[in-house]
Every structure is written in structure tokens, then in C-alpha cells.
Amino acid sequence: MNDYSYILAAATVPLFTGFGLIPDLSPTSVGLCFYTTEKLHEGKMHRARRAHVHFVKSLFWYGQLDDDIDGERLRTELEKHFRPVVEQIHTKTGLSRAAxxxxxxxxxxxxxxxxxxxxxxxxxxxxAAMRILKVSGSPLANRELHYFELAEFDQHQQEVRETFLQRGGCCRFYQVEGGAYCSTCVLKTPADRDDELRRAFRNQLGIA
Incomplete structure (x- = not known):
């Protein structure tokens, strides 16, 4: 579910964010060709599932990123696409729909x-993301999901701020062999999460 969600989001969200395009995401309107590749993650090679995405019907609406009605249309299309995916995975695995x-x-x-x-x-x-993902009654809405910022000072003592996403769900990567908690895993305390992110942030800035 995690892989599929990122594949579908990566094929659709940039169209809206960058170009104001909202594709028809009916399951019959989207074609996917899945394949596997190798991906380097934290110094180790892991098998990763990827897909080519094709919009079969080529039906798009044009909208504005900051328009509530256009955001609602994208949310509706996303829910329309994910609903049968969630139902099939739930039926086969027993994993909760909410998760x-x-x-x-x-x-x-x-x-x-x-x-x-x-x-x-x-x-x-x-x-735009929060307008789409925080609609009361939507299956996409959950209270834990949010953006937050951390600030550090670089080598020139200039403040640098970075935005992070606090995830609302857990992909269970920590349960596989060699796995670990994701940096913004919902199972971490905010303090532990921020400590790990700050270390990575300082390393990125080249400071101790």
C-alpha cells in the first residue's frame, strides 16, 4: 500500500502543483505497469517496486492550486482511485481500512x-495539501498528519529552516529484516523524532 500510494501520488500531485492539471483517476482510466528495481537506502541496497503510469482516457480538468473547489475535485478523484485498492488489500490481509x-x-x-x-x-x-487531506469525513483525513519546521544555524550563523512531514500512518518497515523506524514515524515521540532530524539537518549543513 505504501509503495502504491507513492507511485500514484508521484504521477498525479505534480500535475496539479506545477501545472494545475487534475487527471481523471477512475480505476479504469489509469494504467500501471509494475516492475522491480534496486534502490540504495541508508547504505544498503533494497528491492523497490516501481511502476509506469499511463492515463488511459487522457481526461484532465484545469484548476488552481489555491482554489478550494479544485482541491475538492482532486480529493474526490484520489478517493475514487484509492477506494478499491484499500478494499482489496483489506479483504486479502485483514489490515484496517483506516491504516x-x-x-x-x-x-x-x-x-x-x-x-x-x-x-x-x-x-x-x-x-493545498492540508485543504485536501483534512476534510472532515474523508477517509484521507487523520489528525496526526501535519507539516512542521525545524531551524538550525549554518556555518555562517545564518538561520536555516526546513519543513518536514509528520506522518499519520506507519508503513511497518521497522518489522522487516534490517528495517528501522522512519525518521518521521508516527510511533516516535516528537522529541526523539526532532533529535534525529536535527542530527541529519546539521550533517546536511556541514556542522557538528
Missing amino acids: LWRLAGDAIAYIFLDTGRRFEIVETAKA
Whole structure:
């Protein structure tokens, strides 16, 4: 579910964030060709599932990132696509629907943040994500999911701020052989989470 959610989000969210395009995400309108590859993660090679995504019907709506109605349309399309995925995984595994929807929401929120950085519209992208993912009654909504900032001083004593995503779900990567808790795992305390992120942040800035 985690892999699938990131694949689908990576194929759709940047279209909206960068170009104002909202694709038809009906299950029959999206084609996926899955394959596996090797990915380096924390110094180790892991098998990773990837996919080519094809919009079969080529039906798109044009919208604005900061428009509530357009955000609602994208949310509706995302829910329409994920609903049968969640149902099938729930039926086959017994995993809770709520937990599976949280993984989908995490992926969508992360891709909004990532593309916001790429298009240099981070705050607008974050706001759009929260409007989509915090709608009362939506299966994508959960209270733990949010963005937060940490600040450090670089080698020139200039403050540098970075935005992070606090995930609302858990991918259970820590339960596999050689696995560990993700840096923003919902199972961590905020203090432990921030300590780990600050160490990585300082290392990125080249400071001790």
C-alpha cells in the first residue's frame, strides 16, 4: 500500500502543483505497469517496486492550486482511485481500512511538499495539501498528519529552516529484516523524532 500510494501520488500531485492539471483517476482510466528495481537506502541496497503510469482516457480538468473547489475535485478523484485498492488489500490481509488510508494520505502530503520545493511554492503547496487531506469525513483525513519546521544555524550563523512531514500512518518497515523506524514515524515521540532530524539537518549543513 505504501509503495502504491507513492507511485500514484508521484504521477498525479505534480500535475496539479506545477501545472494545475487534475487527471481523471477512475480505476479504469489509469494504467500501471509494475516492475522491480534496486534502490540504495541508508547504505544498503533494497528491492523497490516501481511502476509506469499511463492515463488511459487522457481526461484532465484545469484548476488552481489555491482554489478550494479544485482541491475538492482532486480529493474526490484520489478517493475514487484509492477506494478499491484499500478494499482489496483489506479483504486479502485483514489490515484496517483506516491504516491503509493513512498511508495514502502520507504519500500525497509528502509529494505535495516535495513538488512545492521543486516549483518554489512550498507554502502554497502545503496549504493545498492540508485543504485536501483534512476534510472532515474523508477517509484521507487523520489528525496526526501535519507539516512542521525545524531551524538550525549554518556555518555562517545564518538561520536555516526546513519543513518536514509528520506522518499519520506507519508503513511497518521497522518489522522487516534490517528495517528501522522512519525518521518521521508516527510511533516516535516528537522529541526523539526532532533529535534525529536535527542530527541529519546539521550533517546536511556541514556542522557538528
